[in-house]
Amino acid sequence: MARPVEHEVLAAVLQIRDGVLQALTWQRARPPDEGRWAVPGGLLRDDEDVEQSVLRQLAEKVDVREVAHVEQIAVFSRPDRVPGARRIATAFLGLVPSDAVPAIPDDTAWHPITALLDGTVPTAFDHAEIVTAGHERLRAKLSYTNLGFALAPREFTISALRDLYTAALGHPVSATNLQRVLTRRSVLEPTGAVAPPGPSGGRPAALFRFAEITLRVTDAFAVLRPPGEAVRGAVP
Amino acid sequence: MARPVEHEVLAAVLQIRDGVLQALTWQRARPPDEGRWAVPGGLLRDDEDVEQSVLRQLAEKVDVREVAHVEQIAVFSRPDRVPGARRIATAFLGLVPSDAVPAIPDDTAWHPITALLDGTVPTAFDHAEIVTAGHERLRAKLSYTNLGFALAPREFTISALRDLYTAALGHPVSATNLQRVLTRRSVLEPTGAVAPPGPSGGRPAALFRFAEITLRVTDAFAVLRPPGEAVRGAVP
DNA sequence: CCAAAAGTGTTTTTTCTACACCCATGA
DNA sequence: TCATGGGTGTAGAAAAAACACTTTTGG
Numbered sequence: 001m002a003r004p005v006e007h008e009v010l011a012a013v014l015q016i017r018d019g020v021l022q023a024l025t026w027q028r029a030r031p032p033d034e035g036r037w038a039v040p041g042g043l044l045r046d047d048e049d050v051e052q053s054v055l056r057q058l059a060e061k062v063d064v065r066e067v068a069h070v071e072q073i074a075v076f077s078r079p080d081r082v083p084g085a086r087r088i089a090t091a092f093l094g095l096v097p098s099d100a101v102p103a104i105p106d107d108t109a110w111h112p113i114t115a116l117l118d119g120t121v122p123t124a125f126d127h128a129e130i131v132t133a134g135h136e137r138l139r140a141k142l143s144y145t146n147l148g149f150a151l152a153p154r155e156f157t158i159s160a161l162r163d164l165y166t167a168a169l170g171h172p173v174s175a176t177n178l179q180r181v182l183t184r185r186s187v188l189e190p191t192g193a194v195a196p197p198g199p200s201g202g203r204p205a206a207l208f209r210f211a212e213i214t215l216r217v218t219d220a221f222a223v224l225r226p227p228g229e230a231v232r233g234a235v236p
Numbered sequence: 237m238a239r240p241v242e243h244e245v246l247a248a249v250l251q252i253r254d255g256v257l258q259a260l261t262w263q264r265a266r267p268p269d270e271g272r273w274a275v276p277g278g279l280l281r282d283d284e285d286v287e288q289s290v291l292r293q294l295a296e297k298v299d300v301r302e303v304a305h306v307e308q309i310a311v312f313s314r315p316d317r318v319p320g321a322r323r324i325a326t327a328f329l330g331l332v333p334s335d336a337v338p339a340i341p342d343d344t345a346w347h348p349i350t351a352l353l354d355g356t357v358p359t360a361f362d363h364a365e366i367v368t369a370g371h372e373r374l375r376a377k378l379s380y381t382n383l384g385f386a387l388a389p390r391e392f393t394i395s396a397l398r399d400l401y402t403a404a405l406g407h408p409v410s411a412t413n414l415q416r417v418l419t420r421r422s423v424l425e426p427t428g429a430v431a432p433p434g435p436s437g438g439r440p441a442a443l444f445r446f447a448e449i450t451l452r453v454t455d456a457f458a459v460l461r462p463p464g465e466a467v468r469g470a471v472p
Numbered sequence: 473c474c475a476a477a478a479g480t481g482t483t484t485t486t487t488c489t490a491c492a493c494c495c496a497t498g499a
Numbered sequence: 500t501c502a503t504g505g506g507t508g509t510a511g512a513a514a515a516a517a518c519a520c521t522t523t524t525g526g
Contacts, residue, residue, distance in 0.1 A: 003282045004240075005241065005242075005243055005280075006241075007241055007243070007313075007324055044241075044313070044324075046239045046315065046322065047315055048315065049313040049314050049315065050311055050313045050324075051313075072310055072311060074308050075286055075308060075311055075326045077243075077280070077285040077286045077287075077326070078285050079282065079283055079284065079285065086282065088243055088280075088286075088324075090311045090313070140456070143456070143457045143458050144458040157478085158478080158479085159477080159478075174516075174517080175478080175479090176478095176479080176480085176516090176517085176518090177515070177516060177517085179479085180514095180515085181514095181515075184514085196524095197476085197477070197478090197523085197524050197525070198476085198477075198525090199525085200475080200476055200477080200525070200526085201475070201476055201477075201523090201524050201525030201526065202475090202476045202477030202478065202523075202524055202525075203476085203477055203478045203479075203522060203523035203524055204477090204478080204523070204524065205477080205478060205479090206478080206479080219458035220376070220379075221379050225488085225489085393505085394505080394506085395504080395505075410489075410490080411505085411506090412489090412490085412491090412506080412507085413488070413489060413490085415506085416487095416488085416489095417487095417488080420487085432497095433496080433497050433498070433503085433504075433505090434498090434503085434504075435498080436498070436499085436502080436503055436504080437496085437497050437498035437499070437501095437502070437503050437504075438496075438497060438498080438502090438503045438504030438505065439495060439496040439497055439503085439504060439505040439506075440496070440497070440504095440505080441504080441505055441506090442505080442506080461515085461516085
């Protein structure tokens, strides 16, 4: 009971940049784990809960207004997860829309999560686990919620959205089906405007936006729906 | 930074008893919140992580071997969530199969979660929130994983399983569909044996068991499945 | 007129739910 | 043989994926 315990919050802040899912990290300048890359975070203060704390900590690295969604992932509590005083971490997932260009400190950089996970870019402590858990959570929720809102710009074409989903899910996504699945659920709505074609021509793409920008579960019951229930959130 | 922080683990331990979803609670004998009912838990020790800790704490209330599944839910960290020294809680969901009859201490009792949530049985601190969160998690995972294994006896009839799902989900479940949905996913397998009919006759029911007794996601992609992927875990 | 990109229509396949019907037992 | 509960067969509906085809642009 005597050993003091610190509590920290840590966030896997993810953004799709150049078509690749990347995480925000900063390079540790001092031991332990000097030179290795850590996800942003810091110690919990007396007057804040972990949700408030993670937003405060992120504000030191990026403009928090650019973080479209934050949610708890898990507690990391191995007694020896960091050297020195015991430190328990509450890990979060944070998502930044692909069109945001946050100003970040000098010691901070975005890295593709593949590079962080395969060791190409060395990670501090158990932060690779946190990035993995964040990615898993993102993948899962993309397929049964409207979480795409947190990855996409306010307005976008279906192809652009398809590229975001492809990068986040790690497998090809059909633009045709994506459009129909998301509009059927009223997750997406057309703005009425169109985007100009690219340099090589082509039909101008219609612009869409997410109807809501807070998390909503769209497919609550994979199976075993309540009897008589309208199927898959149909609009009456 | 000066204020000391304690870390506790708390568990919403749920079991379906008499066809009703109930939670394990103990009555506080001393202030604060004297007389109110709390979920089991206790302080984290220096040499254990939160997962080890919750199992140890539960061992003091029930035979841990009877807890079929335990998983993290969330961190509760409001600075004033308990009076006195600050205490941060990692909340867990624990599930006990319906046929287990754990011996429990004198101050401990099972209560229907409805009674805990509507105030019929007064709850301590923020423990009602923890019970709610556990129930939500259970409901969600029942519909896209094999989590039923943690609620059911080793062997059971489909009607018995239907009653468990009905109690946990809170809405009617068809035995016919439950059987087909779970066997199609290879979640359930017949034991070959049959149960004797009840006192009023009827055809003897076939006995089934869960094929696995560790958590497995059976419906990963509600939509946006990877292309060419076999649909819904079909068996080749 | 052709290439490129976007969007729509249609078919195929799957499977879930609902419901009717058949089966095995005790009294 | 009848009531009771269990199990199976089948029909109907829904919707996702795949793919062919049409639309709209730039050169």
